[in-house]
Every structure is written in C-alpha cells, then in structure tokens.
Amino acid sequence: MIRVAPGALRDFASDCYRALGLPDADAALVADTLVQADLWGHPSHGVMRLFWYAARLRSGATRVDALPQLIGGTGAIALMDGGDGMGQVAAQAAMTQAIAAARAHGIGAVAMRNAGHFGTAMYFTRQAAAAGCIGFLCTNASPAMAPWGGTEKRVGTNPWSWAAPAGRHAPLMLDIANTAVARGKLYAAQARGEAIPHGWAIDAQGLPTTDPAAGIAGTILPMAGHKGYAIAMVMDMLSGVLSGSAFGAAVVGPYEPEGRSGVGHLALAIDIAALRPLAEFEADMEALIAEMKATPRAVGVDEIVYPGELEARSAAQLTAKGIPLPPALAEELRRDARTLGIAAPF
Numbered sequence: 001m002i003r004v005a006p007g008a009l010r011d012f013a014s015d016c017y018r019a020l021g022l023p024d025a026d027a028a029l030v031a032d033t034l035v036q037a038d039l040w041g042h043p044s045h046g047v048m049r050l051f052w053y054a055a056r057l058r059s060g061a062t063r064v065d066a067l068p069q070l071i072g073g074t075g076a077i078a079l080m081d082g083g084d085g086m087g088q089v090a091a092q093a094a095m096t097q098a099i100a101a102a103r104a105h106g107i108g109a110v111a112m113r114n115a116g117h118f119g120t121a122m123y124f125t126r127q128a129a130a131a132g133c134i135g136f137l138c139t140n141a142s143p144a145m146a147p148w149g150g151t152e153k154r155v156g157t158n159p160w161s162w163a164a165p166a167g168r169h170a171p172l173m174l175d176i177a178n179t180a181v182a183r184g185k186l187y188a189a190q191a192r193g194e195a196i197p198h199g200w201a202i203d204a205q206g207l208p209t210t211d212p213a214a215g216i217a218g219t220i221l222p223m224a225g226h227k228g229y230a231i232a233m234v235m236d237m238l239s240g241v242l243s244g245s246a247f248g249a250a251v252v253g254p255y256e257p258e259g260r261s262g263v264g265h266l267a268l269a270i271d272i273a274a275l276r277p278l279a280e281f282e283a284d285m286e287a288l289i290a291e292m293k294a295t296p297r298a299v300g301v302d303e304i305v306y307p308g309e310l311e312a313r314s315a316a317q318l319t320a321k322g323i324p325l326p327p328a329l330a331e332e333l334r335r336d337a338r339t340l341g342i343a344a345p346f
Contacts, residue, residue: 002330003322008345010035012337013050019340020057021064022086030088033119038323041314044184045119048191048329051336053086053117055257062086062116062261068093076105079243082115087263088123090115091137094267095124099131106274112265113245117141117254121161122175122308128269129163129171132278136268137161140239140246142253144183144220148229151206153219154249157183158235163308165272167282169289173308178232179220183255186212186220192326240264 013031018024030053038046056062066085073079078097082090094110101108118124121137128135141156157177166172177183181200189196190212201215202208209215222228240247246262253261272281289306297304318324325333325346334344 001324002327002346003324004330004346005322006035006039006319009038009047009323012333012342012345013047015342016050016054016337016340017057019342020054022057023064026064026086026089029092030086033088033123035323036123036315037120039315039318040120040311041318042120042311044182044188046323047325047333048188049119049184049254050333052254054336056116056254056261059258061252061256061258068112068115070097073110076101076107077109078111080110080112082112084114084260085116087116087118087139087261087265091118091121091124091139091265091267092127094265095127095135095137095269098135098267098269099128099133102133102269102271102274106271108267108269110265110267111243112267113243114261115139115245115263115265116261117263118265120175121159122163122173122311124267125161125163125175126171126173129165129173131269132165132272134164134270134272135162137265138235138239139263139265140236140251141263142251142255143249145179145222145229145232146219147233148222148226151219155222155229155232156236156251156253157220158232158239160235164285165278165282166289166306166308167286169286169306169309170312171308172285172289172306173311176223178223178228178235180223180228181220183216183220186215190216191329193328238266242266 010031014027017027034047063084066083068090069081071081090112094112098108098110125135125137138160140158143153144157145155157179159177161175163171163173195210196212201220203214203218236247243264245264252259272278293304337344
C-alpha cells in the first residue's frame with residue numbers, strides 16, 4: 001500500500017475536479033467526501049471513485065454549473081431540484097435546508113429530485129448531528145439486485161443513514177445499503193485482486209460467485225433476504241417517487257459515463273432541543289452507549305462498539321498514518337490526472 005496524507009489527497013482530488021470545471025466550493029466538497037470515506041475505512045466510496053464522477057462530468061451527463069433550487073413545499077417540508085449536478089452538492093443543499101427548517105419548525109424534510117450519486121450518506125447526516133439534530137438521508141441508486149424471487153436487476157442498493165450527537169463520544173452514525181454489501185466493495189475487491197465472500201453476489205447465470213467481476217456482471221444479493229429487498233423499495237419510494245425523480249430501473253449510476261442520473265434523495269432533520277434539552281439527550285446517549293458496551297461478550301469478542309465508533313477510530317488513525325492506496329489504484333489516479341495536467345502527490 002502507498003500511504004498518502006489526507007490533506008494532500010484532498011487537494012489532489014479538488015484540483016482534478018476544478019480542472020474539469022466544477023466551482024471551487026463544489027470541487028472541495030466532492031473531494032472531501034471521497035477522502036472522508038477513505039478515512040472512515042470505506043475505500044469503496046473513497047478516491048477510487050474520483051474519475052468515475054469525472055467521466056460523467058466530461059460527458060456532460062453531470063452538469064458542472066448546476067445549482068440546487070428550491071421549487072416547492074410548505075412550512076417544514078420543501079422540494080428541491082438538483083439540476084443534474086453532483087450528488088454531493090445536492091445532498092449538502094438538502095441537508096442544510098432540512099436543518100434550517102428544523103430550527104424553525106422542530107423538524108425539516110427536503111425531497112431532492114434530479115440529483116446524483118453522493119457517496120457516503122453519513123457524511124451528510126453527520127452535518128445534522130453537528131447541528132444538534134437527528135439526521136436522516138436516503139437515496140435511490142441504479143439497479144444492483146433483482147426483486148425478491150426475480151432474476152433481473154431492477155432495484156438499487158438504495159442506501160440510508162441516521163446520525164445523532166452522542167455527548168463525549170463521536171456521533172452515532174448508521175449508513176447501510178440494502179444489499180448484502182455496497183456495490184463499490186466489489187469494485188474495491190477487483191482493484192485489489194481479491195475474491196469476495198460467499199453470499200455477496202451471484203453471477204449472470206444465477207450461481208454463487210466469489211469473483212468480483214462476475215458479481216458485478218451478475219446481481220448483488222439483498223441483505224436479510226426478502227427484508228432487504230422490501231426496505232430498498234421503500235427507500236426508492238421516499239427518494240425517487242416522492243421527489244418526482246427517476247425510480248427503479250430508470251436510475252443511472254456513477255458507473256456509467258453517460259445518461260441522465262435521475263437520482264432522488266430525502267433529507268430529514270429533527271431539532272432535539274424542540275423536544276428536550278440537548279445536554280440531557282447527550283447524557284442519555286452516553287448512558288445508552290455505556291449499557292451496550294457493558295453487555296457480556298460472546299467468546300472471541302474483545303469489545304462491543306456502537307454504530308459509527310469504528311469509523312471515528314479509523315479516521316483518527318489514518319489522519320496520523322496516511323490513507324493507504326493500492327498500487328494499482330495509485331497508478332490509475334496518476335494516469336488519469338495527467339490527462340488534466342495535474343501531477344499526483346504520490
């Protein structure tokens with residue numbers, strides 16, 4: 001592995017996106033979301049995606065000049081249009097608007113249409129937690145799995161996230177896809193030349209596979225069987241159907257360089273102080289975490305952790321040590337950056 005300082009990697013990614021025409025603030029945001037995913041220990045959503053997004057910017061499928069616009073809603077609820085821009089820019093705008101509405105009404109909800117893939121959902125729900133709110137964000141995605149009992153991909157991973165402040169602890173953060181694994185983890189395994197575990201995917205013939213390439217060509221399996229499929233449909237309803245964006249098989253993902261994305265989001269924020277003092281909530285969160293950690297452990301288990309704890313630890317460690325990049329990925333990033341006239345710092 002090649003170790004790269006997070007700041008240097010962030011600047012590199014931001015320089016690439018600016019060279020592709022993104023405004024400075026948008027380029028910095030997208031770069032930060034990628035590097036933060038790597039810091040959290042989720043390379044499937046890290047800088048390996050840098051030039052996947054770049055290909056869509058180059059083709060014009062993703063607009064560099066898009067500005068999310070408020071187009072409807074009333075009171076605590078709003079409808080926004082992402083203008084076919086970067087999903088990260090749309091998601092941040094949606095969560096910012098949801099937090100503002102929560103400050104005014106106690107709760108805020110924003111449906112976002114015509115957006116795109118935004119990477120890790122908890123990057124944005126963490127924004128709500130930092131503002132003293134409970135945050136929720138869901139999105140739909142391009143087809144990755146078949147409906148339960150089907151043989152053709154029609155349903156996206158359709159991930160969702162919750163985050164909440166946790167007192168002296170790092171925020172409680174949940175970010176999960178409704179498939180057995182995020183599709184990016186297959187791409188990450190393929191880049192490392194590694195097999196994938198049984199139960200992640202089936203090949204194009206419907207047979208179990210440990211080959212990531214075969215899994216990408218085939219179908220990723222839902223988490224928890226029929227339950228994962230059902231939750232994915234609900235998230236598509238909240239993200240795509242409610243916002244008036246694309247849904248089901250009509251959604252185009254970041255893996256394709258062309259085609260209107262049509263991704264939709266739903267962002268929620270609940271102002272904790274509207275219900276009880278924030279300090280009391282955080283004290284109870286600390287007590288809840290302490291109770292979980294004090295649970296008798298199964299044989300071979302060293303510690304019980306709460307959602308978001310491992311990511312916080314990883315971020316602290318990798319900030320100090322540097323982010324590890326597989327040599328093949330590092331060379332790919334160098335090569336693609338050269339086409340923009342940018343030298344990689346690794």
